Amino acid sequence: MASRNVGRRRADRKGNRRKVLDIPQGHGHGHGHGHGDHVVDTSVVNSDAIVARRVRIVVAAVLTPLIIASVVLLIVLWPGARVKVESYQTSTARGEVTALKACPDPRDKCDLATVKLSNTPEKGKAVPVQVPKVGGSPIPVKVGQEVMLAIEKGAPPDQKYQYVDHDRTKPLLILAVIFAIAVVALSRWRGFAALVALAVTAVMLVQFILPAILKGSNPLLVAVVGGAVIMIIAVFLTHGINAESSIALAGTIAALGLTVLLGWFFTGLSQLSGLAAEGASAAQGFSPHLDLAGLLVAGMVIGALGVLDDVTVTQAAAVWELSAANPAASRRELLSAGLRIGRTHVASVVNTLVLAYAGAAMPVLLVFAIQDLPILSVISTEAVAMEVVRGLVGSLGIIAAVPLTTALAAMAVADRSRDLVATPDPAP
Template identity: 75%
Template sequence: MNSRPVGRRRADRRGTRRLEVPAGHGHGHGHGGDHVVDTSVVDNDAIVARRVRIVVAAVLAPLITAAVIAMIVMWPGGGVKVATYQTDTARGEVTKLAPCPDKRDQCDLASIKLSTGPDKGQIAPVQVPQAGKVPISIEVGQSIMLGVQTDAKDIADRYQYVDHDRSKPLLILAAIFSLAVVALSRWRGFAALIALAVTAVMLTQFILPAILKGSNPLLVAVVGGTVIMTIAVFLTHGINAESSIALSGTIAALGMTVVLGWFFTKFCQLTGLASDGASAAKQFFPSLSLTGLLVAGMVIGALGVLDDVTVTQAAAVWELSAANPSASRSELIGAGLRIGRTHVASVVNTLVLAYAGASMPVLITFAIQGLPGQYVISTEMVAMEIVRGLVGSLGIIAAVPLTTTLAALAVADRSRDLVTLSDAQNTN
């Protein structure tokens, strides 16, 4: 007698998710032994397709259409750069280092062979921090980034040291990451990388410029987040019933995150000024709403985890229905929530720790001062991170029952409804 457990996953040659269940626990023509249930039958089920079409037509399609129209209306028409805040840039390799003639103990005079910029190929003298003056010293052979004073006539006065050039190691890391994703997930991983590129384009070409153009940051984040999630989910997981339900749950949870973020930002009297770069942004764009920007950051920060949770929940309910097509809504919701609880427990901890990790220098500073805990958490710098972490976590928690319920409504009682539909057709 075969002792394989109920519900164990198995993949066929096409990569389709399958479940092995004992005979009698699913539909099929086999008798005895283990019966393999292909979860793609759920997407192809006429009952499921009809229910999902209702959700798409009544909810999903109007929301996506509204988001696309809003994005077109708010699309920034031109550059948003501030001329007085701009500087030309160049890169170069250090070929020689010697103490500065007039400040021997303070800096080194580096000979830089320029690889970019107006003087590409030439050697420019640049003052750089001496070893011990910076955390990472400059050495011969390293590539560094430079600022360019375009109005300087002499090449010796034209270039200033900015920082190490880290583009090459970052590109290597990105290449390793891309290869790992494709090696593990194959074509789906490749689609995920394309979705990641789309996200980067949306952030740099729409969300940030639209906010700087004067559009409401919260509205921009919601519109941009909806478009990003639509492209990411359908591109990575395909346009099918399961993906449509997952996307519906994502957008619903995203809306709840927006409401909670806005309410608790006001309730906790957060101004957004404690955010990195907020003062500089406000200086150059006085009309910029920092509180709106703060809530927008919460929304964007929660998007990726919401996607993970909703897709997982939809897939779990789909597999449960594939294993037992006659499962009722309450049975699927109960089983789906049991799966979701474990997932949420780890994901929420991950999100909170991510925000805490980003705030470690601030927390260390307060620890050194020995301030009372209640005093520390009431400061805007810390309270802002707490609100971010908890609001994002609440959005994730909400995503589980929302997506599970939508998925259960779509796939519950498939076999019973199919029998009823067949009987009705035979009667006619």
């Protein structure tokens, strides 16, 4: 079908005239890349009076009550003082390996390292540290490397410092700096805002979600409240407080709610206890009242958040560009075109999510492969079934996010042409 490119002009807030071209009819891709004379300015959609009125209804009916409820619950569930188990607290130290030799007694199965302390009151002091051998091979510690140590109070001087692991602070910081530079270089101020949102996410995890669960609050409720607050801050901080980001946030919260319900239902239906999760037994040993099944569902919610954000923001942006290119597009046309864009996105994202969960369970899968068990027996074991439920529930949430967000966006921006002033294109 031949495309129709009808030029329209609209005055923005500064009185400037911007040219907006209709998208070709029947074409399902709405990303504007500035090819040729095609200019797609989505700011005209955000500033449109009709869109603003429709979005205000969504904000008043859905977002405002949810934001208020999230903030209130955040205050109520806030753990207050740091939650810790005194009997499990261990003093730590760091230092550089300056010498390494075999332990005097071969039966000890260790190497003897001399470590120069770098962050304790005994900074600069050289202390002996035994580095254990695992399976007959020493842990690869070399002279010049940084290591982490545990301090055993009251132990003899030659046993006071115990090897814990390599100190990976420097390489991790280098990687984080490279990541931050790459994000800011590509996305500039929006990338910087995304990094700030990432920092907020880390603070919420460390200062609210984990301590609140340890304190005894319901893990699922804590994850939902923390996830909602993270999404509210991340979406508005990264994409601005406007109509487009409000619709994306509404779609995110709706999909998040569905993910919670599916996770809770199938965790119970599959009779998952959560004990097979890595570290679950140790965590329950520290905190006997911990609800491991609820913690499992909470992990599903937190794991799906980042991908939900990606999908909903992308879908809202796609519909906004479609509307900017064709202000007269109906809800049905926008929904159809938006879903065509979303199908490709979902297909790749779902595969990524499932593979990520499979990768996390790789050691468990290797054990089953060695045992050569039937595939149905492997899937039915809790260690594997847990990952299957986690991956499929997260994927269902992502799938639902596409039509939910696209429908909300289409309802918000459809038939905007009533607010436009059509003028002929100027002569070339």
